[in-house]
Amino acid sequence: MADMEGKRAVQGKFADLNYYEMLDIRPDAVPFEIRHAYQNAIQMYEPGSLVSYSFFSEHERKEILAHIEKAYLTLVNGKERQGYDAELVRRGVLKGDVCREKADKKPVSIFSISRSSVLQPVCQKKAELKARIAQCPRIGAIAQKTDICGADLQEIREALGVTLEQIADETKIRLDYLRAIEASEASRLPAPVFLKGFVKAYLKHLCVDPGEEISTRYMAALSVQSEGKAS
Numbered sequence: 001m002a003d004m005e006g007k008r009a010v011q012g013k014f015a016d017l018n019y020y021e022m023l024d025i026r027p028d029a030v031p032f033e034i035r036h037a038y039q040n041a042i043q044m045y046e047p048g049s050l051v052s053y054s055f056f057s058e059h060e061r062k063e064i065l066a067h068i069e070k071a072y073l074t075l076v077n078g079k080e081r082q083g084y085d086a087e088l089v090r091r092g093v094l095k096g097d098v099c100r101e102k103a104d105k106k107p108v109s110i111f112s113i114s115r116s117s118v119l120q121p122v123c124q125k126k127a128e129l130k131a132r133i134a135q136c137p138r139i140g141a142i143a144q145k146t147d148i149c150g151a152d153l154q155e156i157r158e159a160l161g162v163t164l165e166q167i168a169d170e171t172k173i174r175l176d177y178l179r180a181i182e183a184s185e186a187s188r189l190p191a192p193v194f195l196k197g198f199v200k201a202y203l204k205h206l207c208v209d210p211g212e213e214i215s216t217r218y219m220a221a222l223s224v225q226s227e228g229k230a231s
Contacts, residue, residue, distance in 0.1 A: 014064050018093055019071035019084065027085070027094055031076060038072040044172070129207040132160050139208070147221040148214055150184035153202065157182075160206055171201040178202065186226045192219060 020027050023037040045064045074080045088094040133139050136159050142152045157164070164182075168175045177198060180188035189195050199215040208214065 014067055018088060019075055022068055022071045023075070027088075029075075034072065034075050038068065038076075041068045041072075126207055129160055129162075133207060136160075143208060143210075143214060146217065147224075148218040149221055149225075150180075150182040150218075153199075153218070154182040156208060157206060162206060167202055167205050170205055171198075173198050173201060184222055184225060186222055189222075195219065195222075 014022065020029070023034065023041055025033055025037045029037070042065065045061050045068065074084050085094060089096050139156050139159055142148070142156055145152065157167075164175060164178045167173070168178055177189060181195075181199060181202065190198070196215050196219050199218050200211045203209075203211040203214055
């Protein structure tokens with residue numbers, strides 16, 4: 001989703017997209033799906049986002065966020081959404097039967113499916129990870145090490161039962177970068193200015209603190225390793 005939205009926004013004006021395209025949802029999406037898509041979009045284009053950092057200036061991100069906010073407020077309001085859909089049908093963007101299908105849907109059954117298969121409550125997931133960290137002295141010992149290497153990060157992740165795919169899905173960091181981070185393979189990693197942010201996002205997903213200090217120690221160890229190979 002991140003790559004697709006970024007490229008579409010770069011190649012054309014974000015404002016030219018309709019509200020469903022802005023949030024990357026189907027025209028028959030139910031309120032739960034709209035809220036979930038809105039949260040994802042905000043994370044993608046907010047100022048500190050690693051995903052959109054290289055694509056947009058601060059001014060451009062503010063404009064995109066304003067459009068996303070307007071799209072969300074329209075689609076989450078039943079009456080306003082009905083009027084917006086009617087306008088899209090009039091313009092030939094939507095078919096009338098799509099809107100009827102949306103009205104005939106049973107939101108309760110779809111909501112239940114989405115809740116169980118798409119999204120685990122963030123607070124529940126974070127609480128579980130923090131509980132595992134508290135019960136695993138080895139994680140605390142690694143976090144206190146002066147030199148942190150990729151193998152240390154991998155050991156923490158595996159102890160918490162989190163896959164690289166899960167981290168990639170939430171942080172939007174490329175899977176090959178995550179593998180290179182754990183392998184401490186500097187030649188396969190992005191520039192340091194981006195890499196430190198990636199490591200911090202990795203640690204944040206795992207609820208490992210202090211993320212800033214650990215990422216700094218990882219970067220320092222990686223630098224020493226790279227200099228050793230070069231000499």
